[in-house]
Amino acid sequence: MPASRVLDDLLPRPGGPLPRVAVIGAGVSGLVLARMLTGAGFPVRVLDKGRGPGGRLSTRLHADGGTFDHGAQYFTARDPLFQAQVNAWREVGVAAEWRGRIGTLERGAVTPSSKESVRYVGVPGMNTLATVLAEGLGVRSGVRVERVARDGKAWRLTSDSGEDLGLADVVVAAVPAPQAVALLEGAPTLAARAREARLTPCWAVMARFAAPVALALDGAFVKDSPLSWVAREASKPGRASGERWVLHGSPEYSAAHLEETPEQVAPKLVEAFARAVGADVRAVEAVAHRWRFAMPSPPLDTPALYDADTGLGACGDWCAGPRVEGAFLSGVALARQVVAGVAGQ
Numbered sequence: 001m002p003a004s005r006v007l008d009d010l011l012p013r014p015g016g017p018l019p020r021v022a023v024i025g026a027g028v029s030g031l032v033l034a035r036m037l038t039g040a041g042f043p044v045r046v047l048d049k050g051r052g053p054g055g056r057l058s059t060r061l062h063a064d065g066g067t068f069d070h071g072a073q074y075f076t077a078r079d080p081l082f083q084a085q086v087n088a089w090r091e092v093g094v095a096a097e098w099r100g101r102i103g104t105l106e107r108g109a110v111t112p113s114s115k116e117s118v119r120y121v122g123v124p125g126m127n128t129l130a131t132v133l134a135e136g137l138g139v140r141s142g143v144r145v146e147r148v149a150r151d152g153k154a155w156r157l158t159s160d161s162g163e164d165l166g167l168a169d170v171v172v173a174a175v176p177a178p179q180a181v182a183l184l185e186g187a188p189t190l191a192a193r194a195r196e197a198r199l200t201p202c203w204a205v206m207a208r209f210a211a212p213v214a215l216a217l218d219g220a221f222v223k224d225s226p227l228s229w230v231a232r233e234a235s236k237p238g239r240a241s242g243e244r245w246v247l248h249g250s251p252e253y254s255a256a257h258l259e260e261t262p263e264q265v266a267p268k269l270v271e272a273f274a275r276a277v278g279a280d281v282r283a284v285e286a287v288a289h290r291w292r293f294a295m296p297s298p299p300l301d302t303p304a305l306y307d308a309d310t311g312l313g314a315c316g317d318w319c320a321g322p323r324v325e326g327a328f329l330s331g332v333a334l335a336r337q338v339v340a341g342v343a344g345q
């Protein structure tokens, strides 16, 4: 039984011939949308420029068998539908509660978190959630959609290499707002909304250490530092042992150093980690990854964007609310709008 079955029968199946849907972007929001519309009987295609589905729900495998969640770190669930999906994932073992010690860190001073938040992670990596959301969808990876142009009553999609990606009646940009603008040219009002949304960048460093780092926390919000967050990977359930840490540059630091190379950034953030911990920690290896569009700041405060007249839409964390849960709910909202649009014809 698919791990994401909660979404499959959520929508009524509209009668009559259904529009062909193209979803650009296989992050959480695009996958949720695609699952729900597929479940409702729509012919759906999902295209993504990445190596596999997931977007910012990303896990990198190191040659030594250890993993790094270098995008989303964990997620929380407040909405009942999202909680139901999380419960279904937990039942089949692809998500679990992360009971790591969380707190704040400021120049060697540790303050454990007083909030009793329940934090979840994908198992064995955050990206597993994308894998199970993508089950049965036949996502096409490694293709960047560059153009969405009118062709009769339909939309023709073209890749950045000039490949004709065929026709669709409904096209959704499930991509970060700045990347959605060009894809929404056919619906200028939506493009203008996407232009309003801002996402802050984040430099993420994946660092390995020979010895355990002397810090009585597994995940820390870092104050007074170029870093904003650090996490001990092996403290998450289902991960290989080993002293691996993900270090996130703060939005301010990441923006100020955005155009530097990964080789320049990695040692500086490891040094900042040593200062934050207040000890002489040296990485055996540190690799930096730049997220140009990491976190919406602030989101638009609309669940999703859809224009039933043109069949163009957009969803993502920059619409409904930041984070994994916001992206999930944005995909759900847009699926409902697409079905309502068909019913209203």
Ligand SMILES: Cc1cc2nc3c(=O)[nH]c(=O)nc-3n(C[C@H](O)[C@H](O)[C@H](O)COP(=O)(O)OP(=O)(O)OC[C@H]3O[C@@H](n4cnc5c(N)ncnc54)[C@H](O)[C@@H]3O)c2cc1C
Pocket (backbone or CB within 6 Å): 024, 025, 026, 027, 028, 029, 030, 047, 048, 049, 050, 053, 054, 055, 056, 057, 070, 071, 072, 073, 074, 075, 076, 143, 144, 145, 146, 174, 175, 176, 179, 202, 204, 248, 291, 293, 294, 295, 315, 316, 317, 318, 322, 323, 324, 325, 326, 327
């Ligand atoms: C460093 C970092 C830390 C984070 N920490 C947390 C956290 O702890 N908790 C939490 O809940 N959330 C966290 N988040 C946010 C969370 O990852 C996102 O909110 C969520 O994953 C967004 O999903 P999405 O579907 O909106 O977009 P994305 O995941 O960005 O998916 C968009 C997809 O579109 C594809 N794409 C873009 N343009 C094109 C194109 N032209 N053609 C084809 N494909 C295209 C991309 O390859 C990508 O796969 C973090 C994010 C980052 C980067």
